[in-house]
Amino acid sequence: MVRTRRVNQPLPFAQQVAIFSRLAAANPVPVTELEFTTPFTLVVAVALSAQATDVGVNKATRGLFAVADTPQKMLALGLDGVTEHIRTIGLFRQKARNVIALSRILDEEFGGEVPDSRAALMRLPGVGRKTANVVLNSAFGHPAQAVDTHIFRVGNRTRIAPGRDVDEVERAIEDNVPVRFQDHAHHWLILHGRYICQARRPRCAVCPVHDLCPFEEKTP
Template identity: 85%
Template sequence: MARQTRLPQPLPFAQQVAVFTRLAEANPMPETELQFVNPFTLVVAVALSAQATDAGVNKATRALFAKADTPQKMLDLGLDGVTEHIKTIGLFRQKAKNVIALSRILVEDFGGEVPDSRAALMSLPGVGRKTANVVLNCAFGHPGQAVDTHIFRVGNRTRIAPGRDVEEVERAIEDNVPARFQQHAHHWLILHGRYICVARKPRCPDCIINDLCPYEEKTV
């Protein structure tokens, strides 16, 4: 049996408080960069964002949501109509099928309403744990931690939330980030990873938590 790599210890509580205090002061009310008008359009937008940029999804969904902002309207638009609107997004054919399928399930099984349950959300085609957590957080105000590649990188580099996979990082955020920062933690971390703690040549000189971060390969 292969031996598992031992994870480093997460940042101590006092440093976690200092990190998130600074992130909160810099951006008190962070929000998802995906554009949506209600929980249903958020589900669709997040499902479409897999292997695509938020900007690309927003460009495609602007016209789509103007025509179909409820599950029934999406069904009325039909597979061909959805496909035509999102054809600029990667994997658009399968994603269009998922949008129609999840819309049908929402109409038939949930009365046209988006459920505020992770298990129920994950029963929808094209909706995984990350998508469900985004919806729970952004649409219903639950402190769900949607871990993507940015958060996985930041969590491990900074030791805010070390983990070998996204679920370990999710649990580490829940276990180690102070409760008062849980609601917005994943937004702060994803934005930090997207614009400052980037994969190649992280912008360490511009980082507001530089002195609190133990990452050994900092840029100068």
Template identity: 80%
Template sequence: MAKTKRLPPALPFADQVAIFSRLQAADPHPKTELAFSNPYTLVVAVALSAQSTDVGVNKATRALFAAADTPQKMLDLGLEAVTQNIRTIGLFRQKAKNVIALSRILVDDYGGEVPDSRAALIGLPGVGRKTANVVLNCAFGFPAQAVDTHIFRVGNRTRIAPGHDVDQVERAIEDNVPARFQQHAHHWLILHGRYICQARRPRCGICTLADLCPYEEKTE
């Protein structure tokens, strides 16, 4: 049985403060790039974003949310109309079924309101822990950490939050990132991973964190 590679230590507290101070100075109030108008449309948008880009989801939901921005309106719109509205994004048929199913649960079990409980959110079709954490953070202001592939990569490269899987990285952010930065930590990290610390060729030459980052395969 192969041994699990030992994780390197997380960056020391002083470096964590320095990194997040720079990220905060550059973007004091980061926000999700998904378009939404209320907690319900955020749940739907994040659920639709699995294996799809935010840009693609926003294009697909523009007309959808104009017609249905509550669970009951979505049910009234119906499965076929939802399917047609989101057919430009990946796995659109299953995602449309999930949107209708989660809308039904919200109407029947929660009075049409989105619950502010992680367990309740994860109980909705098409909603996993990452989606639930996005909703808790963006809609309800909880310092929840939604770890995706960008954050997993940045967390490990920089040693802000080392982990073998997304759950370990989530816990490492909670354990290592100073409390005053927790609210926006996942936004700063996802945007950094999306635009600077990219997977194939990180843009280290323009990275404001390069002098603090221990990543050995830096690019010019």
């Protein structure tokens, strides 16, 4: 017999509204902490952020984007040039190859423009569903939900969007979070998980939704 992890029921609609209203009041227009200026620089930054911190990626990409902020300029910089700029980031050699490869596809197949299609984005080397959703949301304003470890944790702890894996949590956000909060939902949740609802010791004492959260193991 295969046992599966039990998933709680999502919070009722009224409680979802109350939680997101407070998150919105505290941060009305949340944005990604990755630095970018165009959809292309965002694609590259998010592709580089796997197993790396946003702070570390930003330090590397400031110099990189100063000389290569389009697919054509990135190709002109070449693999060695990209590698030199991002060598402080984990897995930098493979990521450099991905950046060159995705730049070539964008240049040759999309006229140098980043497509606003999840399927097209996921054709790019180093771009998975989460990366594609970040680009769709932050660059094009689509209500796409990019679920990372922070959002997975917060979604299950708070029962805003419970799920056994990131795909279930993504669907739970889409199905249960009120529509008017969908555009910024993933940013509110990731920032909440990064700075308040942390993995080992959640900062419940300063949590703006402390009284609305059903998580039983609250930190004093």
